[in-house]
Amino acid sequence: MTESIVQVINVSREFRRDQITIPVLAGMNLSVDPGGYLALMGPSGSGKTTLLNLIAGLDRPTSGSVIVCGQDLGRSSETELAKWRSRHVGFIFQMYNLIPVLTAWENVELPLTLTSLSRRERDEHVRTALQVVGLGDRMDHYPRQLSGGQEQRVAIARAIVTDPDLIVADEPTGDLDAKSASEILDLMQRLNQEFQKTIIMVTHDPHAAARASRTLHLEKGVLVSEVSSDRTQKVAP
Amino acid sequence: MYTLKYVWRNVRRNSVRSLLTVLSVGFSLALMTVLYGFLASTDTYRQEASLSNRIVVMNIQGFAGSLPISAVDDVRRTKSVAAAVPLAWYGGAYQDERMPFATFATDPAAFFDVWPDYTIPQEQLKAWQNNRQGCIIDRRIAERRGWSIGTRIPLKSSIYPFPLDLEISGIFDSPKNTDSLYFHWDYLNEGLRQVSFPELDNAGTVFARVESKDDMTGVIKAVDDRFGSSDTPTRSQTEAAFAKMFADMLGNVQVLIRNIGLAVVFSLSLVTANAMAMAMRERVTEIAVLKAIGFSRGRVLLLVLGEAFLISMLGGVVGVAVGCVFLQAMNQAIPQFFPLALNELAGLWMTYGLIAAAFLGIVSGIVPALQAARLSVINGLRRIA
Numbered sequence: 001m002t003e004s005i006v007q008v009i010n011v012s013r014e015f016r017r018d019q020i021t022i023p024v025l026a027g028m029n030l031s032v033d034p035g036g037y038l039a040l041m042g043p044s045g046s047g048k049t050t051l052l053n054l055i056a057g058l059d060r061p062t063s064g065s066v067i068v069c070g071q072d073l074g075r076s077s078e079t080e081l082a083k084w085r086s087r088h089v090g091f092i093f094q095m096y097n098l099i100p101v102l103t104a105w106e107n108v109e110l111p112l113t114l115t116s117l118s119r120r121e122r123d124e125h126v127r128t129a130l131q132v133v134g135l136g137d138r139m140d141h142y143p144r145q146l147s148g149g150q151e152q153r154v155a156i157a158r159a160i161v162t163d164p165d166l167i168v169a170d171e172p173t174g175d176l177d178a179k180s181a182s183e184i185l186d187l188m189q190r191l192n193q194e195f196q197k198t199i200i201m202v203t204h205d206p207h208a209a210a211r212a213s214r215t216l217h218l219e220k221g222v223l224v225s226e227v228s229s230d231r232t233q234k235v236a237p
Numbered sequence: 238m239y240t241l242k243y244v245w246r247n248v249r250r251n252s253v254r255s256l257l258t259v260l261s262v263g264f265s266l267a268l269m270t271v272l273y274g275f276l277a278s279t280d281t282y283r284q285e286a287s288l289s290n291r292i293v294v295m296n297i298q299g300f301a302g303s304l305p306i307s308a309v310d311d312v313r314r315t316k317s318v319a320a321a322v323p324l325a326w327y328g329g330a331y332q333d334e335r336m337p338f339a340t341f342a343t344d345p346a347a348f349f350d351v352w353p354d355y356t357i358p359q360e361q362l363k364a365w366q367n368n369r370q371g372c373i374i375d376r377r378i379a380e381r382r383g384w385s386i387g388t389r390i391p392l393k394s395s396i397y398p399f400p401l402d403l404e405i406s407g408i409f410d411s412p413k414n415t416d417s418l419y420f421h422w423d424y425l426n427e428g429l430r431q432v433s434f435p436e437l438d439n440a441g442t443v444f445a446r447v448e449s450k451d452d453m454t455g456v457i458k459a460v461d462d463r464f465g466s467s468d469t470p471t472r473s474q475t476e477a478a479f480a481k482m483f484a485d486m487l488g489n490v491q492v493l494i495r496n497i498g499l500a501v502v503f504s505l506s507l508v509t510a511n512a513m514a515m516a517m518r519e520r521v522t523e524i525a526v527l528k529a530i531g532f533s534r535g536r537v538l539l540l541v542l543g544e545a546f547l548i549s550m551l552g553g554v555v556g557v558a559v560g561c562v563f564l565q566a567m568n569q570a571i572p573q574f575f576p577l578a579l580n581e582l583a584g585l586w587m588t589y590g591l592i593a594a595a596f597l598g599i600v601s602g603i604v605p606a607l608q609a610a611r612l613s614v615i616n617g618l619r620r621i622a
Contacts, residue, residue, distance in 0.1 A: 058529060058614045079533055086531025093618070097526045101246035106239070111530045113239050158530070 005165060005198050006032035006055055011064035013050050013221075024050045025221045028064070032200065032214075034165070037192040039212035040202045047221040048202045049170060055200060056089050056168040057081045069165050086114045090159030090197075092188075094171035096151040098143040098158075104130065105139040108157045115162065129157040132195075133187060149180030156187060160197070167191065169201040173208050185211045244543045248551075251516065255548055258512045262552025262597060263559060265501045270560025270590050271567065272494045277585065278577045290450045291351065293479040294321075294443040294460055297470040304469055306422070306440045309344070315459050317452035318445050320350030323422050325441030329392030329401065338378050339415070340392060342422040342441070345371075351446045354412055361386070361407030371406030372420035377578075379408045381569060390418070399428035414568075414578065444476075502593055509601035513545045517605040524609045525617025538610040545602025546595065553594020557587050 008030040015022045025047045032038050040048040053059040054066050057073045058081075066073045069088045076084065090111075098107045108129050112122045130136050133153040143151055152172065159167050172188065173181035189211050191197040201212060209215045215227040248255050294312055296302025304323075312321040322344040329340035345366045349355060357365075357373060364386075365371040372390065379385065384405055392401040403420055422440070430437055447456050457473040464471040474482070517524070527537060564586070567575040 053615055056529075058618075082528065082531050082533045085529065091526075091529050093526070095522075097522060097618075099243075099523060099526075101250050102243065106242075109239065110527075114531050114536075 003034075004031035005034045005036070005069060006030065006200070007065070007067040008051070008055065009065045009067070011051075011054065011061045011066060013047070013054065013059070014062045023221055025054075025061075028221070028223065030216070030223070032198060034198055035192070035196045036198050036214060037189070037212045038200045039209035039215040040200065040218060041204065041206075041209050041215055042218035042224075045220075046218040048218050050221075051218070052168055052170060052200060052202050055166075056091065057085050086111060086162065088165045090162065090164040090167040092152070092155055092159050092167065092169035092172045094174040096143070096148070096155045096175075098151055098154055100143050103140050103142055104135060104146065104154045104157075107143070107154055108161050111158060111162045125161050125163075126157075129161040130154075132160065132191075133157045147180070148176050149183055152176060152180070152184050153187065156184070156191075160191060160195075165198060167197050167199045169199065171202055171204065173203070173205060181205070181208070240540065240543070244540060244547055247516070247540075247544050248547055251519075254512055254515070258509055258548050259552040259555060261508055262505055262549055262594065263555030265505050266553055266556025266590050266594060267559035267563065269498045269501060269593065270557055270586050271563045272498055273589065274560070274564045274567075274577070274586055275575060276491055276494060278575055289354075289476050290447050290453060291476040292445050292447055292453055292457055292460075292473055293476055294445065294471050294473045297472045299472070302469065303436070303439045303441055304443060304471065306426070306438045308464070308469065308471070309440055309443050311463060312443050312445050312460055315445075315456055315463070317448045317456050319448045320347045321443055321445035322347045322351050323440035323442070324444050325422060325425065325439060326396070327392070327394050327401070327420075327425065328396050329394055329418070331390065331392055338375075339417040340394075341417060341419050342425040343419050344422055345373075345419075348419060351444050352411075353446070355409050355415075356411075357407045357409040365406035368404065368406050369421055369424050370402060370404055372403040372418050373407040373409050374405060374418045375415045376408050376410050377414045378416060378418065379405070397425065397429060398432050398434060399425065401425070401428070413581075502597060506597050506600045509545060509549060509597060510604055512548075513541070513602055513605040514608075516544070517541060517609050520609075521612065521617045524612050525614045528612065528614045529618065534610040537612075538606045541606035541609045542599065542602040545605070546598035549594045549598030549601065550591070553591050553597075556594070557590035560586065560590060 008028055011025055011028040012023065013025040015024060028047075028051060030051075040051060042048045050059065054061055054073070055068055057068065057071075057076070060074050064074075069084075071084055071088075073081065073084075099110065102110065105126055108126045109122055112125055115122075117125065127136070130139055133156050135150060135153050135157065138146060138150060138154075143154070146154065167188075169188065173184050176184060185208055188199060188201070192199050192213075199212070201208065203209050213228065216223055217225045217227075294304065294308065296304055303325075306323060309321050309323050312318055323342065325342040327340040327342055329337075331337040345362075349357065349362065361373070365373050374384065384390075386405055386408070388405045390401075390403045390405065392403060394400070401420065401424070403418075426437060426439075445456070447453050453475055457475070460473045461471050524537060527540075532540075561579055564575065565579040568578050
């Protein structure tokens with residue numbers, strides 16, 4: 001039996017605004033196997049981005065455990081989490097979030113500056129990542145010189161350049177036209193199937209979710225249903 | 238290398254803002270360099286004077302009074318005095334220049350006995366001593382004005398109704414720029430007699446060299462005791478104390494200048510901090526992304542601090558360079574206030590200016606840097622996403 005790469009065990013997350021406590025996730029349980037492709041869906045405020053942030057080590061649960069790649073994230077310090085993220089997680093954002101003063105090459109190289117790789121090894125990693133996303137000919141372009149789809153490809157190259165165990169994507173096609181969105185989803189599917197990358201994606205788009213092997217629906221901080229790639233649906237208890 | 242490139246690109250991101258910040262730092266540090274250079278000049282005279290074994294004898298009323306020429310011989314006769322000369326301020330104006338350099342009437346026969354650290358070729362000294370209208374000038378004046386032996390120098394004074402028609406007999410060298418011209422006391426006194434000036438035989442002050450530094454206190458007491466019951470009681474002091482008295486006359490100005498300098502640095506740190514804070518506010522999401530992909534607090538702090546540091550150092554380099562150009566120009570134009578040439582100040586003031594710039598960079602960058610380092614990734618990403 002394969003050990004899960006992500007284990008979310010009875011997790012709750014609450015936020016405090018002034019004197020008011022706002023529960024966002026309540027008693028969440030979830031596991032994701034290595035090489036899985038999970039889509040998180042639900043209306044705004046359902047807690048899907050909060051769940052993604054917890055799994056990516058950007059946030060800590062109020063109660064319960066989040067164990068990813070063998071690390072109990074709730075028990076890790078901020079410094080430990082930063083180091084852990086640099087080794088295990090690749091991020092893809094809705095607005096791409098590239099650094100505007102750096103070229104495509106330099107943006108992709110950015111996470112590698114946190115590693116001990118030599119200059120030559122870094123160059124090899126960056127070249128490979130840009131070729132995987134099909135931007136080998138745009139290496140010296142700045143983000144403003146690229147289309148939205150190309151920017152997101154650079155962001156994906158940046159996410160995979162350290163060869164992370166897990167890729168988290170928050171609305172990766174939310175800002176793209178249909179054609180570019182489809183190309184990005186093709187690329188993510190390729191990363192999952194060809195390179196066995198575990199992907200967790202938050203999306204509102206059913207077409208995007210359909211590319212995942214598993215889709216979870218959240219509402220008001222609880223899991224309400226799960227759809228597998230074989231289209232079987234389970235309703236959460 | 239990558240980090241430096243990133244920091245440099247961030248500096249250039251809003252080039253107008255960065256340029257204005259660099260210029261404001263540069264302009265202020267240029268001002269500071271000039272002001273502190275001026276103070277250094279006055280301090281240097283005091284330090285130089287503390288090494289000499291000369292004393293200054295002046296009227297107890299200070300510069301408001303004077304001493305009779307007979308006082309010079311009285312001082313010379315005092316035990317342990319090696320040499321003494323009168324030194325009367327003439328305040329000569331040259332052509333349209335009100336105070337081109339310091340001008341003193343003195344005794345050529347004993348002048349170099351009081352200042353043995355000044356040097357002049359023997360034949361030039363003899364020529365000066367033999368020429369009643371002769372004068373000697375500091376080599377720096379000669380070089381600056383292109384004057385040589387034989388050049389005639391007409392001078393007018395706002396103190397004495399007798400204009401001088403001097404001829405350069407000699408050019409002397411001194412350890413530091415004196416920016417001074419010395420001429421015959423006799424020539425001035427005789428001229429004043431011709432125009433029936435009421436205050437004749439006025440030595441001004443008396444400068445004397447004492448045989449040993451250990452004897453200075455005794456000589457000062459002996460001189461003041463001797464003149465204590467005369468018409469012109471004296472106040473004698475070491476040359477170091479005399480220099481300090483001059484510096485103390487500038488005392489409040491010095492404090493003012495130093496405080497202005499500090500105020501400028503402080504207000505600039507606020508300006509630069511504001512520019513950095515604005516830059517960081519525009520980059521909240523970017524910083525959140527850096528932290529998301531694994532940049533530690535310390536690394537983010539260094540990135541922001543590095544940017545503030547770089548901007549300030551650029552300003553510092555500009556400011557010190559401009560300040561040095563000004564100091565050099567001041568040294569050429571008004572050496573009596575800026576006697577130290579750039580090569581005597583440059584190392585010191587470049588270092589101080591750059592240290593001030595570095596300090597400014599760190600102080601102005603620390604608050605925005607801490608804010609960036611403490612930024613919550615989630616809040617930062619939420620700003621746009």
